[in-house]
Amino acid sequence: MRVAYIHLPRFPLQRLVLEQPSFSGKPVVLLEDVKGAERVRFVSRAASAAGVRLGQTGAAAAATVPGLVKRRFDDEAEWKALRTLGESLLVVAPAFQLDAPDGLWVDASAAHLFGGEQAFREELIARCNVAGFRVKVVIGSERFTTQALCRFGDGAIVAAQGGRLLAQAPLDALLGAGLGDDVLGPLKALGLSTLGEVAALPIGSLAARFGTHGHLVAQLARGQDDSSLTPEVLPEVIDEAVALDWPAEQLEPVLFAIKMVVDRVCARLQGRQLAAVRLTVGLTLEGAGLTALPLVLARPAAHSKLLLELIRHRLTDLSVKHPIAGVRVIVDEACPDPGRQLMLGDAPAGDAQLEVVLSKLQSALGEASLFSAEPMARHRPEAAWKLAPFRPPDTGRPSDLWGAVDAEWTLGAKREEPAAPERTKERQQTNDQLALLAAPAAVVPPAPAVWEGPRGKAAAGPNEADVMDVIAGLEVGAKWRGSKVKAVAEAVLLPTTLEARPSRLFREPSVLHAELTSSGLLASVTLQGRRRRVEAMEGPERLVGQWWSPESVARDYYRVQLEGVGVLWVFKDAADGRFYAHGIFD
Secondary structure, three states: OOEEEEEOOOHHHHHHHHHOHHHOOOOEEEEEEEOOEEEEEEEOHHHHHOOOOOOOEHHHHHHHOOOOEEEEOOHHHHHHHHHHHHHHHHHOOOOEEEEOOOEEEEEOOOHHHHOOHHHHHHHHHHHHHHOOOOOEEEEEOOHHHHHHHHHHOOOOEOOOOOHHHHOOOEHHHHHHHOOOHHHHHHHHHOOOOEHHHHHOOOHHHHHHHHOHHHHHHHHHHOOOOOOOOOOOOOOOOOEEEEEEEEEEOOHHHHHHHHHHHHHHHHHHHHHHOEEEEEEEEEEEEOOOEEEEEEEEEEEEEOOHHHHHHHHHHHHHOOOOOOOEEEEEEEEEEEEEOOOOOOOOOOOHHHHHHHHHHHHHHHHHHOHHHOEEEEEOOOOOHHHOEEEEEOOOOOOOOOOOOOHHHOOOEEOOEEOOOOOOHHHHHHHHHHHHHHHHHOOOOOOOOOOOOOOOOOOOHHHOOHHHHHHHHHHHHOOOOOOOOHHHOOOOOOOEEEOOOOOOOOOEEEEEEEEOEEEEOOOOOEEEEEEOOEEEEEEEEEEEEEEEOOOOOOOOOEEEEEEEEEOOOEEEEEEEEOOOOOEEEEEEEO
């Protein structure tokens, strides 16, 4: 198995400077407690050039460099930051393993997808650079070999057996394999300083003198490492936080910190192929605890630019009484993000504008002010939805509607996919019934409908007036002149099952004043005093409700192409034999 090792020199200091740019170029040390004394764990280049050394006490380091910046080393925080970087690399690699506090292994089995291992290595370096880190990357077959060469060598791609390349590596390279000074101390006492010198010794002699540790040291020095990469277990909740250099009273430094946090959150989401649905933005106020701002997205997203714009809008209207000392972003809910292929003419900026508008409405009117249409399992289309509190669509959840539009079922047929036994039987019966009902039925021609009433919108009822308003706004083509009406030919009927639904559904079906052909189909429709020729009809699609229900319906739905208007969704009611307009396709 091929693995890539990523070494981030002085990673905790790189992260500190990235989060607090004011420390750039200054002498900085990270301190930790060792046997009751505060000692230096990491040293910046400026502090190292001034004489500060690893292992010094904090007092000695401060005496060496006036104005030395001292910060505590937080092992857990560094481990989380390293894991965040590893999650962001899941976009190009299937797995990673941490080597805290300044390295990680990455599964390089997908290198062929990038054109080879060299291109894969460059991709890893580029992504780490985008995150703001300087790195070294080596690809090899053994974990210890790639780790030692990355930390102490200049290689990039290691052949299957790279043991000979370890000859010049120092003995301290064994510290990366989990061996401590209790093992390296006796070896150094023998005058050994490189792995090449250890490899020259007989394995039996080292095993006899140092036991199992000696045998392990001999194998590692020869590049023989049979350990495998153990993928890290990803946390369930995505949570990122940043502390500001000093408490901020202006918006700009807060937005700078939020951008950094949002970039990390989106990188982790993209690595997991997820999109955020609900977020919580937390502001740590100096001396006043945490202020939480909930954020609900109109459409699941994992793009930092969009999320940052929404958070900026929420913060613009926010008033706090204390300076802001830190920011935090938590992903409360996420869903799978399979991606979306853009087509010619698509405008991704429109989605961002929609998100901003919805966020403004929530900010001004409250989260409960937004509603959405929730589908319901009803045969009557006008009763097949209800108003529900706004909630973004869950792309990973199949619909609970009838089988013709369900992700797991097709009309009258069952896919070979596992499902709950009880629900399987019930839903399959529903689909079988719908398949029988959807078959085209013979049309019984009713008596010709003649409308002798007044013409125009003034004579229309409330439902008909609503229909006319919509149709009037969709008129295209040449104006119709009543004096030039000619006999119309019979419309072409295409016997297809209709699955699409109109983009505009009228509040109530409105009766159509129509002329019928000898076969009972629509020949023309009179709307707003104008006679519209029916150019084509598709259907029927039969919708039948429960006969025992007081709201039982029996309708044959058609898609009707009207001259100069567009496509209407029309049905013929079995109760009275009349045609009704129910919607329009934009």
